[in-house]
Amino acid sequence: MDLLRVKWLRRLLKSAWAPLAVQVALLVAFALLVWGGLGVDADDEVAGLARYTNLANLLVWCCWFPLVIVGAVVLGRVWCAVCPMELATTVASRIGLRRPVPGFLKSGWAITILYGAAAIVGVYTLGVHRVPHRMAVYLVALLALALTVGLVFERRAFCSHVCPVGHLLGLYAHCSVLQWRAADASICNACEGKDCVAKSRRLGIRRRSCTSGLYPPAIQDNRDCLLCTQCLKVCPSDNLRLTVGAPWSDLRRPLGLTxxxxxxxxxxxxxxxxxxxxxxxxxxxxxxxxxxxxxxxxxxxxxxxxxxxxxxxxxxxxxxxxxxxxxxxxxxxxxxxxxxxxxxxxxxxxxxxxxxxxxxxxxxxxxxxxxxxxxxxxxxxxxxxxxxAGTLAFxxxxxxxxxxxxxxxxxxxxxxxxxxxxxxxxxxxxxxxxxxxxxxxxxxxxxxxxxxxxxxxxxxxx
Ligand code: SF4
Ligand code: SF4
Structure with missing residues (x-):
């Protein structure tokens, strides 16, 4: 079943404002969450409770993160499509140095090391999920990293080679029922402009070629595609499909693992x-x-x-x-x-x-x-x-x-x-x-x- 045959959905996903409008709204929400957590520090005993009574912390760890995980398992990397970091790094890469991504970042070890450091230092030792102020600092550090990587490297290097959350969601996306693929490979073979991968179209904000370096007819699994719909917006033949298939179908194919x-x-x-x-x-x-x-x-x-x-x-x-x-x-x-x-x-x-x-x-x-x-x-x-203190019944x-x-x-x-x-x-x-x-x-x-x-x-x- 190809969801892009549903007219209103196709029109919505082809719109230049999707997912940009949602990303802008989420960037505002992101700023509010940082503001809601900054300065909210407490001694250890109160902090144990404040992690749940602080609205920003509650929203981030008991609402946003669980939803992002479940969303990836069911629908693939839908969060990445609307993530405000993707917008920040894309805008930064438009005005930045646009250097080629070095081999170390491409190897995947940077993501693995960052994820390990976030788990060992950020979560376990510093408790970024336990203290609202640390949660806010963690979010700001993530945004700073996305902007820095965007200012230095070409395309969306942060999403493809640095962001540990995106990589984690890519793993869980193997279970997803949604698959973003080219509809007909022969149309792609005959396509002269190949706008979906054209270098000249990389710098657009609202319509651009794939800055994740994916060529739609070559996509084999759900791990790397952000479902950002940019290739659909620029493809002159509308040759993309978004199919609903059996869960875990990725794992029934040979799967590479570095x-x-x-x-x-x-x-x-x-x-x-x-x-x-x-x-x-x-x-x-x-x-x-x-x-x-x-x-x-x-x-x-x-x-x-x-x-x-x-x-x-x-x-x-x-x-x-x-x-x-x-x-x-x-x-x-x-x-x-x-x-x-x-x-x-x-x-x-x-x-x-x-x-x-x-x-x-x-x-x-x-x-x-x-x-x-x-x-x-x-x-x-x-x-x-x-x-x-027992003065508030709870x-x-x-x-x-x-x-x-x-x-x-x-x-x-x-x-x-x-x-x-x-x-x-x-x-x-x-x-x-x-x-x-x-x-x-x-x-x-x-x-x-x-x-x-x-x-x-x-x-x-x-
Ligand atoms: S997806 Fe569209 S733009 Fe890309 S090669 Fe196929 S037909 Fe051409
Ligand atoms: S293949 Fe298309 S939907 Fe997937 S990341 Fe590239 S541009 Fe976005």
Missing amino acids: GAQLAFLAIVSGFVIFEVLSEWEPSLRALEWLPYLVADAFGLTGPAADLAAAGVMFVLLPAALFLAVAGGVRLAARTPVFDGAKAFALLLLPTVTGAQVVKAILKTTGHLPYWKVALADPAGVESARAIQ DPSLPGWLTAAITVVVAMILVVALIVTVRLAQTSPWTARLPRAARPALVAAAAAYWAIFAVTIVLWRL
Whole structure:
């Protein structure tokens, strides 16, 4: 089913103001969120509450981020299409130096390192999600980075080679039901101007060729396309389609994965475990036990211990897991270590995606009671103090029926993730290429990873 056959949608997406108008509106919203978080700092105990009573912080971490994740899983990189950073970096690159993107950025390692640093330093050690002021500084730093990269490099180098959020959404977009492709490759072959990739059309703001460097008839999967619709606006033959297909169809094709992308996925697999297990105090304590034991062994305390523990949790443990599985596969079937690690990474993708959606659901629904307080006092510090002092009556618990409904939905998502994993192990081209003897070890390791989430949810919710 081609959604571009729906006349009003085609007209809307062809309009020069889509998605520009939404990006401008979101840039204003972005400025308001920064303003709402700046200066809202508090001592540790109040900050624990203020992260939910501050309206800007609540909007960013319990509304925007979960929606962006779920949006990517269902619809692909729709957020990237309307992201205000894309607008900022595009405008900057129009007036900037337009230098070619260097090999290091193109290799993907910059994104992997930035993502690892954001998880270890930004989230775990500094708690950018816990303190509204830090959230605001983090957003401003992101905007500054988008502008700087835009001023130096050509095209949208920030979106393609620097932004870790975009890369993460690209991974989750493999599950999406939407696919942006050329409608008829023979029309593209005969097309003389090739406006969709023409260098002369790169500098437009409202209509331009693809500044992600994609040639529509060559697009094989959802990872890199931002769904920005620019190629549709300039194509003289209207030769694009937006089809609704089966979810996970990307993963039924041979899928390339570089070393940097493999490392990125390994860090994501570790970070997602932390994301879900941190929702329940006993599972968080169990998860942090070994990393802090390591930090203690080196005599580290305070933020240094947090940094080391995060490094163990998000980098060393996932790396050890990937190496152990790839080594086991090599012993069982004499497969190159990289092939085994790559197949394992792709087999983890359904569980990683499912767990991230679970986290999004828990984050969004778990803090519903705070909206009333945050809307009444957007800064949120006074409310947090009053709640803590007991002078403001506040019950953070959810109705029993909602808690039960969330548990059922979460369980269903995890079951679907397991089914998809098993199906992929049986049918995907990248596991089919491995010897049969390698598959049981891979499936067992992927199932063990899945079991971490399943056991936690069962123990916690039931
Ligand atoms: S997408 Fe349009 S502009 Fe690009 S090659 Fe095909 S027909 Fe030409
Ligand atoms: S292929 Fe088209 S929709 Fe996708 S990023 Fe390029 S211009 Fe945007």
